[in-house]
Amino acid sequence: MKKLRKAVFPVGGLGTRFLPATKAMPKEMLTVVDRPLIQYAVDEAREAEIEQMIFVTGRGKSAIEDHFDISYELETTMSERGKDLDAIQGTRFRPGEVIYVRQQEPIGLGHAIWCARHIIGDEPFAIFLPDELMVGTPGCMKQMVEAYEQTGGNIVCGYEVPDSETHKYGVITPGEQHGALVEVKALVEKPAPGTAPSNLMIPGRYILQPEVMRVLEGQARGAGNEIQLTDAMAQMIGTQPFHAWRFDGRRFDCGDKAGFITANIALALDREDIAPAVRSWMRDTLG
Numbered sequence: 001m002k003k004l005r006k007a008v009f010p011v012g013g014l015g016t017r018f019l020p021a022t023k024a025m026p027k028e029m030l031t032v033v034d035r036p037l038i039q040y041a042v043d044e045a046r047e048a049e050i051e052q053m054i055f056v057t058g059r060g061k062s063a064i065e066d067h068f069d070i071s072y073e074l075e076t077t078m079s080e081r082g083k084d085l086d087a088i089q090g091t092r093f094r095p096g097e098v099i100y101v102r103q104q105e106p107i108g109l110g111h112a113i114w115c116a117r118h119i120i121g122d123e124p125f126a127i128f129l130p131d132e133l134m135v136g137t138p139g140c141m142k143q144m145v146e147a148y149e150q151t152g153g154n155i156v157c158g159y160e161v162p163d164s165e166t167h168k169y170g171v172i173t174p175g176e177q178h179g180a181l182v183e184v185k186a187l188v189e190k191p192a193p194g195t196a197p198s199n200l201m202i203p204g205r206y207i208l209q210p211e212v213m214r215v216l217e218g219q220a221r222g223a224g225n226e227i228q229l230t231d232a233m234a235q236m237i238g239t240q241p242f243h244a245w246r247f248d249g250r251r252f253d254c255g256d257k258a259g260f261i262t263a264n265i266a267l268a269l270d271r272e273d274i275a276p277a278v279r280s281w282m283r284d285t286l287g
């Protein structure tokens, strides 16, 4: 089995749900407490020992590249003033750790992933959707890699949501279950309300075999008239092992305003430096 070394981060999306905040700023740069969303995803990948990050980006997204670059002005000024550089530690990519590819038209997640096919080559790869903030010990991808080392093949993360939310996501038809590992029998993207095969949705973390790129090559448009990754994955079932891993941790859908605010409150309450002030305000406000 080939070791998982590469990860794709689709970051070309327009972020229309967060306008006007995302008019000039990429949605992946929205901050939860004091870190942009994209950094949580990259840190999760590094924890899972992923060596090469592939960003599928688009116009107006250069703030993401700058975030992971060296900021000479900032570092020099801070050093001259005797300030330590802790706050920007870990935001630099090592030379060669990152590759940027452009998705020239926003026609779906499946198409974004396919844009990275030449860099993936014939290796398994991970995908991170940075809108989804996954908080766990160990992190979500590290948990999935441990499962992958047992099963091989393809693994998607699985997370239970209420019936009222399944229509927003990719949803799994579960088969046999062994602990947190669930056999995947079928997948559907954004099922109409009331028609979802289960409550187990895919919260934006995947480990896939490179054959999915061949399937994406001829993939017809699906839900929302977009080329869907879920539809391509569904065609892999039966040809290769396909499992879901029930993530043991907290999940925040930061592509949604309420989810984003919740993530900020939850992670603020985890932080010793700011939790007391936030908790005290909440107590006063909520009673």
Ligand code: G1P
Residues within 6 Å of the ligand: 109, 129, 131, 132, 168, 169, 170, 171, 189, 201, 202, 203, 204, 229, 230, 253, 255
């Ligand atoms: C995408 C995927 C969907 C997944 C979701 C997670 O949907 O297509 O399968 O469940 O991310 O947030 P999108 O949010 O781009 O509509």
